[in-house]
Amino acid sequence: MNPVATTPKPPKPQRFRPYDRRHARKQAKVNTKGIYQRAIKDAFVKLNPKDAVKNPVMFLVWVGTLVTLAATIDPELFGSVPGNNPRLINGLITVILFFTVWFANFAEAVAEGRGKAQADALRSTKSETIAKKLSPDGTITEVPSTSLQRGDTVYVVAGDIIPADGEVIMGAASVDESAITGESAPVLKETGSDVASSVTGGTRIISDELIVRITADPGRGFIDRMIALVEGADRSKTPNEIALTVLLAILSLVFLFVVVTIPPIANYVGSPVSVSILVALLVALIPTTIGGLLSAIGIAGMDRVAQFNVIATSGRAVEACGDVNTLILDKTGTITLGNRLAEGFIPINGHSMEQVAYVALAASVFDETPEGKSIVRLAEKLGARINFDVDRSEGIEFSAKTRMSGTNLPNGQQVRKGAVDAIKGFVRSRNGNTSPELDSAYEMVSQQGGTPLAVCFDNEIFGVIYLKDIVKPGIRDRFEQLRRMGVRTIMLTGDNRITASVIAKEAGVDDFIAEANPEDKIAVIQKEQREGKIVAMTGDGTNDAPALAQANVGVAMNTGTQAAKEAANMVDLDSDPTKLIDIVSIGKQLLITRGALTTFSIANDIAKYFAIIPVLFASANLQGLNIMRLTSTNSAVLSALIYNALIIPALIPLALKGVKFRPLTSNQLLQRNILIYGLGGVIAPFIAIKLIDLIITVVGLA
Structure with a gap:
């Protein structure tokens, strides 16, 4: 019963590996110098109170800057001031607080700048072209592409720019999509194919001819949506980001109450404290590091997804990737090579x-x-x-x-x-x-x-x-990594149960559903969601649209139908279904980065506490508490504030790049964060603040 006729053996497949990050970065085409120049200007614009109030922690620093500025102008505005040359100390505190706010704005502006640079590159691909519009009687009328409406039909030949998003209804041709995907190889577009009939406005037809039905009104095409998304002008905070912002605001409020109670105690022990010193103490104790980098981390997460040639509709979608518990994958083209x-x-x-x-x-x-x-x-x-x-x-x-x-x-x-x-x-x-x-x-x-x-x-x-069909080499290792992260993989296939079980065993998935139809996809997603799971899946056809809409993370292929792309909350421009695995890793990296820097920021406060509090009560003969042996109150305050300001720009590269991702369990990640970022966050400020104190003493500001 063995088959007696065979086709030529397919070429030996290349080993499957994660999407090439270096290649992805090249495709981003981002002018780094231009980004930083723009970010410097935008950081000043964000000093506007309407923008500053959106970040409660940094807004508190912003208000503190105004208070110390007033105290610099009139040192006795808030009462008598202890110490020598209070105007100089107040002025230095004001400058340091100003740069603390500015550095936080700069971090966010740099992250936004990457998206704006990509948006500018996309805008350069848009141009008003002349479209050959087909009338019902078959006559051709040349009209501006901006006048085309959904439902219109156009005729394009080799050399033409496709005027707007649409579906191929007649013909077959090669299309250059490098302006969108960065991939120079042409893509075959033809009628009758569920995954190769969708065309994008702004791409160029390089052979043969097509008749295309327009599927998007002017200004609502795929490139227009990409520009809006990568530019992030209307970026809304994600649920986790909002929750962390609330937590940081509450911590800041607690420290505010603590600082307010210090003057009576200081006066009682005979060590009065000025308002500027109290403001400095408050700023040193509140979690300004994570407060200043929080927005940048979220924006950078979307940018990292974009570097993988994936467009996310919101930060919520990227963040959801980090919480994914269940990954639903089609067999053909994802787990197997797809050339059945x-x-x-x-x-x-x-x-x-x-x-x-x-x-x-x-x-x-x-x-x-x-x-x-x-x-x-x-x-x-x-x-x-x-x-x-x-x-x-x-x-x-x-x-x-x-x-x-x-x-x-x-x-x-x-x-x-x-x-x-x-x-x-x-x-x-x-x-x-x-x-x-x-x-x-x-x-x-x-x-x-x-x-x-x-x-x-x-x-x-x-x-x-x-x-x-052939299982992609190396994909079993990827599934094992996901399993260590607590992500369950389910393979969906229309194959019979015996074939499905063989492929599932070879690929190493946790479960499979054989002889699946579109209704089964929705059913399994709903079942997982009822159990409290966050579900991700990929799709490209019109029959995948309901399941993509139901999933928490739906990734549509760029070669897929318009219905699939509209239903999903992510679009993969390279149409690589296996990239979903990498997207999940990026989402988890976002959460890991946020957690690591939050741990580091709170740990920093411990060191700054021991730097400032003991020297505040120096005149009360409590020098034994000054374990860091700082020179004076002024040097301690200035050293802590300078460190507090400089640590924000120092951590911008880590916030943008992300903490290196490792497939670890939640407990392992917690232990790693405490060991590296918790312990490191305590030790680093002790060393840095002491060095800054020595410099200040030598300069004579102590």
């Missing part, structure tokens, strides 16, 4: 190989899919030829419900190919019979990890087509 081809024919019921080849050819003559064309090639290789009038025949397209396709011949006879159980039902409905040979061929192909398709002529089954 006919490997051989298995005759049954006494039929010859030539007869099976003829029936398979007749059933596939209208099938334009890669596997359908491979069946035709294999059948013709075995000598099969069409002996009926194709023009008078009717092609039956594959349906997820019927799970078969075929041809209705001119004489009324019917030829079908499809899933074995579907063909069994078709034959039985016509009073035909099945045989144990069919089950044997089915099991043999399935146990080899192939996909068996039965072929029948009217009510008689002639044999089985052996379709072969």
Whole structure:
């Protein structure tokens, strides 16, 4: 029962590996110098109170700056001031607080600048072109592309710019999409394909001709939406970001109450404290580091996704990737290479190989899919030829419900190919019979990890087509990494259960659903969500749209249909389904970075507390508490504030790049954060503040 006819072996696949970050960064085409120049200006613009109040922690610093500025102008505005030359100390505190706020604005402006640079690059691809609009009677009228409306039909030939987003309704042509994807290789666009009929305005047709139906109104095309998203002008905070902002605001309020209680105690022990010193103490104790970098971390997360050539509709979608518990993946093209081809024919019921080849050819003559064309090639290789009038025949397209396709011949006879159980039902409905040979061929192909398709002529089954696919090398390791992070993987496939189990075992997924249809995708997503899981999935076809909309993270392929792209909250410009695994890693990296810098910021406060509090009560003979041996109150305050200001720009690269991602469990991540960023956040300020204190003492500001 082994197949006797084979197609040429496919080329040896390259080892699967994560998306190349360096390549992705090249595609970003970001002018770093221009970003920093723009960020310097934007950091001053963000000093506007309307912008400053959006960040409660830094707004408190902003208000403190005004208070110390007033105290600089009139040192006795808030009462008598202890110490020498209070105007100089107040002025220095004011300058340091100003730069603390400015550095926080600069961090956010740099992160936003990357998106704005990408938006500028995208705008350069947009231009008003002349479109060849087709009228119902077939005449062509040249009109500006900006006048096209949804539903209009246009004609494009080699050399033309596609004027607006649309669907190919006639023709086949190569399209240059490098302006969007950065990939120089042309993409084939043709009618009748669920994943290769969508075209994007601004791309160029480089061969043949197409007739395109416009699917987007002016200003609402894919590039327009990309510009709005990467520019981030209307970026809203994510739920986790809002929660952390509230927590930081509460901590700041607590420290504010603590600082307010210090003057009575200081006066009681004979060590009065000025208002400027109290403001400095407050700023040193509140979590300004994470407060200043929080927005930059969120914006940078979206930027890292964009560097992978993925457009996210919001920061919420990126953040949701970090919380994903369940990953739903299609088998074909994601877990396997996707080039499922006919490997051989298995005759049954006494039929010859030539007869099976003829029936398979007749059933596939209208099938334009890669596997359908491979069946035709294999059948013709075995000598099969069409002996009926194709023009008078009717092609039956594959349906997820019927799970078969075929041809209705001119004489009324019917030829079908499809899933074995579907063909069994078709034959039985016509009073035909099945045989144990069919089950044997089915099991043999399935146990080899192939996909068996039965072929029948009217009510008689002639044999089985052996379709072969290959699991992507290296993907098993990726699934193991996800498992260590607590992410469960589920494979969906239309294949039978035996084939699905073989592929699932080889790929290393946690679970699989065989013989799946579009309704099954939604059902499994809803089931996982009812259990409190965050679900991510990919899709490209119109039948995937409902599931993409239902999933917490839906990634549509750029080659997919307009319906799929509108339903998803992410679009992969490279149309690589396996990139979903990398997107999940980016989301988790975002959460890890935020957690690490929050730990570091709070740990910093401990060191700053020991730097300032002891020297405030120096005149009360409590110098024993000054474990850092700082020179004076002024040097302690200035040292802590200078460190507090400088640590923000020092951490901007880490906030933008992200903490290096490692596939660890939640407990392991917590232990790592406490060990590295918690302990490091305590030690680093002690060393830095002491060094700054020595410099201040030498300069004579102490």
